[in-house]
Amino acid sequence: MKTTGRLTRRIALVFGLVVLAAGVARAQDVIGTAFPASFPVIEDASLGVPVIGFGAVGSATRTPVIFLHGNGGTPYDTSCGMWPTLIRSMAQYFANAGYSGSELWALGYQGTQCDLIDHPVNNSSLAHTNTANVPDLRRFVNAVLVSTGARKVDIVAHGMGVTLVREWVRQYGAQNLVRRFVAIEGPNSGMITCSPSPSNYWQLAFLGGFSPTSPVCQELGSPNTLFLKVLNKAGNRIDPKNTLVIRNGDASFLFLPVQDGGFAPVPAMDSFGKPIDFSKSPRIGRATELVVTAQGAYDVFQGTAHIGIANSPQTWQAALSYLTRP
Numbered sequence: 001m002k003t004t005g006r007l008t009r010r011i012a013l014v015f016g017l018v019v020l021a022a023g024v025a026r027a028q029d030v031i032g033t034a035f036p037a038s039f040p041v042i043e044d045a046s047l048g049v050p051v052i053g054f055g056a057v058g059s060a061t062r063t064p065v066i067f068l069h070g071n072g073g074t075p076y077d078t079s080c081g082m083w084p085t086l087i088r089s090m091a092q093y094f095a096n097a098g099y100s101g102s103e104l105w106a107l108g109y110q111g112t113q114c115d116l117i118d119h120p121v122n123n124s125s126l127a128h129t130n131t132a133n134v135p136d137l138r139r140f141v142n143a144v145l146v147s148t149g150a151r152k153v154d155i156v157a158h159g160m161g162v163t164l165v166r167e168w169v170r171q172y173g174a175q176n177l178v179r180r181f182v183a184i185e186g187p188n189s190g191m192i193t194c195s196p197s198p199s200n201y202w203q204l205a206f207l208g209g210f211s212p213t214s215p216v217c218q219e220l221g222s223p224n225t226l227f228l229k230v231l232n233k234a235g236n237r238i239d240p241k242n243t244l245v246i247r248n249g250d251a252s253f254l255f256l257p258v259q260d261g262g263f264a265p266v267p268a269m270d271s272f273g274k275p276i277d278f279s280k281s282p283r284i285g286r287a288t289e290l291v292v293t294a295q296g297a298y299d300v301f302q303g304t305a306h307i308g309i310a311n312s313p314q315t316w317q318a319a320l321s322y323l324t325r326p
Helices: 006-025 087-096 120-124 130-148 160-172 215-220 226-232 305-311 313-324
Strands: 052-054 065-068 104-108 153-158 178-184 243-248 288-292
Touching: 065 087, 065 130, 065 160, 087 104, 087 305, 087 313, 104 130, 120 215, 130 153, 130 160, 130 215, 153 160, 153 313, 160 178, 160 215, 160 226, 178 313, 215 226, 243 305, 243 313, 288 313, 305 313
Parallel strands: 065 104, 065 153, 153 178, 178 243, 243 288
Antiparallel strands: 052 104
């Protein structure tokens, strides 16, 4: 399914805001910034500190939903998070629509991001790779299942959270633990920000150090990295029939060589120096797609579509509708 045209976008936005306003009136649970006291302490396998996130004690009537941020993000505002995606607000949107707090969870699989304050280059380091964070996600999903008594989870992921889910499923054959999957702007076939071009300012240390040889770019710099070739040919995968992809159709600093908010275009070149079209990178096989535009309006800091799409009422409503459909 696709959303095109200014009128259609306005209708979708108004509809989402109406649903949000109606939901506030019947809200039952307020989403917090911590795990319940009975939830096990899960240590970040790379950073050596407890993971952050949120959830609530209680059994689940609906399939529990796990929300995952992208690289450099957090599940709620911290003093250090680089990208202000409103993961907690998205969960509150679900709560306003009838989900209980015990059915809504989030994992900060890269900690509070305070390792980036003095060393922003850490954003492309080994601790921020998909591979390094699979153990954290695995332990977290298992703990949520035990806490809620559920047999499966639904997952809503943004950016690198998408490939993290897919790699966890690949490594552990965990596709039977995921009922439905909403994949928002994931780098499934690589990302433009690992280009070796001198014009690629993302290589600069203060912007994360995304050089072709950095660990994150060795995973995600090209559809031809070993990591992505294995991931995209894997037999263990979430059924595309149970997957909704939501992606930008007009701008995204990760995938399109056009101006995206405050970020100038980067040449469309992969980490091996080959010119390449990353515009369809968020796609996943035969999954249902929602293509949206003008999402930069929802990133109040840089005005980018890649961040804005995770904060958009249009995205939230689409995710909610997909997970609650019969």
